[in-house]
Amino acid sequence: MDHPVSTLPNYRRDDVDAHPPLLSPGYRSTVLRAPSRPLVYLPQRLTEVTGPLLGEGRLGPLDHDLTRQHDGEPLGQRIIVHGRVHDGDGRPVPHTLVEIWQANAAGRYRHAVDNWAAPLDPHFDGVGRVCTDERGRYRFVTVQPGAYPWRNHDNAWRPAHIHFSLFGRAFTQRLVTQMYFPGDPLFFQDPVLNSIPDPAARQRLVARYDHATTRPEWALAYEFDIVLRGRESTPFEDEDDDE
Amino acid sequence: MSERHGVTPAQTVGPYLSIGLRWPDGPHVVPPGTPGSFWVRGRITDGAGAPVVDALVESWQADPDGRFDHPDDPRGARASSVAGFRGFGRSETDDQGWYALLTVRPGALPAPDGGTEAPHLNLSVFGRGLLHRVVTRLYFPDEPAANAADPVLRGVDADRRGTLVGRESADGVRFDIRLQGDDETVFFAV
Numbered sequence A: 001m002d003h004p005v006s007t008l009p010n011y012r013r014d015d016v017d018a019h020p021p022l023l024s025p026g027y028r029s030t031v032l033r034a035p036s037r038p039l040v041y042l043p044q045r046l047t048e049v050t051g052p053l054l055g056e057g058r059l060g061p062l063d064h065d066l067t068r069q070h071d072g073e074p075l076g077q078r079i080i081v082h083g084r085v086h087d088g089d090g091r092p093v094p095h096t097l098v099e100i101w102q103a104n105a106a107g108r109y110r111h112a113v114d115n116w117a118a119p120l121d122p123h124f125d126g127v128g129r130v131c132t133d134e135r136g137r138y139r140f141v142t143v144q145p146g147a148y149p150w151r152n153h154d155n156a157w158r159p160a161h162i163h164f165s166l167f168g169r170a171f172t173q174r175l176v177t178q179m180y181f182p183g184d185p186l187f188f189q190d191p192v193l194n195s196i197p198d199p200a201a202r203q204r205l206v207a208r209y210d211h212a213t214t215r216p217e218w219a220l221a222y223e224f225d226i227v228l229r230g231r232e233s234t235p236f237e238d239e240d241d242d243e
Numbered sequence B: 001m002s003e004r005h006g007v008t009p010a011q012t013v014g015p016y017l018s019i020g021l022r023w024p025d026g027p028h029v030v031p032p033g034t035p036g037s038f039w040v041r042g043r044i045t046d047g048a049g050a051p052v053v054d055a056l057v058e059s060w061q062a063d064p065d066g067r068f069d070h071p072d073d074p075r076g077a078r079a080s081s082v083a084g085f086r087g088f089g090r091s092e093t094d095d096q097g098w099y100a101l102l103t104v105r106p107g108a109l110p111a112p113d114g115g116t117e118a119p120h121l122n123l124s125v126f127g128r129g130l131l132h133r134v135v136t137r138l139y140f141p142d143e144p145a146a147n148a149a150d151p152v153l154r155g156v157d158a159d160r161r162g163t164l165v166g167r168e169s170a171d172g173v174r175f176d177i178r179l180q181g182d183d184e185t186v187f188f189a190v
């Protein structure tokens, strides 16, 4: 092959205000952890446009249903959380691993350093995994997580949220984020959600209540679509010229 | 082209990342006992020099032949000659800020412009206080010629390149990551 790697997928770089700035002093832990030097531009080459394709082999049979991982059911409001993973051009991201973790209904995590005085639930671990289907769809059953206090500022409370981790198709698409619930009264004082500069982008982290998927006499449903970077197949030279 | 959608913004993994992101085999880019395997170990520190005890490091790399088992490698997806090679590793930091990944040396890679990339690992760091991952690269200390020709290293200010090169250690390579401050590690925008 004369030019074996002359054409690679090119993942569109994110807008400057698409993600939170690493230094967001309202969230105090960023102050000593955010790099102080500007990021160095990394062209997208082979290591960046490939990535781990981790599939069904990482899933247990009940990983999608956080209410059935123990002998008894966890306390709290049973919910369905579902949605579609697609890229910025609307193309589905199929067969990609989605990992979630969350607090229980009382707002307590099953973690050694969570010492908030709310009860653990013996029937809830708060961890789930699925792979998207061929259309990029995923679905979990869980319980509504509780809000919880933290020490970031006076009377600080995290709005209810579920942590999400996604791989997508390439190293460039890796994303860890949080899903929030519509109408949460705690948004105004949360520096984590509000670290996102663009209000429209912030809104993309708030799930939609989905009455059509809500199951009568069983569970409320929320829809949360996740958008990873779009991709254009362009000759490498184009990207290099942009440097 | 269909209508463009804005990307979903990143958020911190928070202090409880191990609930969701701990895998028993996470640190094993290759299975334990793989011939030629070694440990990449390092300490993550913050702007005050304190260990970051609630971070997660993930690695991604080519196999020893410089290949990826991935459909977007234009040379074709190819399963590695190293049995059980995953290419991907994941390690939480411990209570002293240390992470550890068991891997093998990746091969050099052809660069699209005709050059060659020196053997490297891409690393992502997630943590409490990091609202988005930060990305860096690990290069190997015993590849001075390949590193000198590497297009990415050459794009980094000479006085900071050293932060991207590991050091030989008793069981592999030591690669510390300084999030902030003097001698801050170089982080990349991908």
Ligand SMILES: [Fe+3]
Binding pocket: A103, A158, A161, A163, B014
């Ligand atoms: Fe949380």
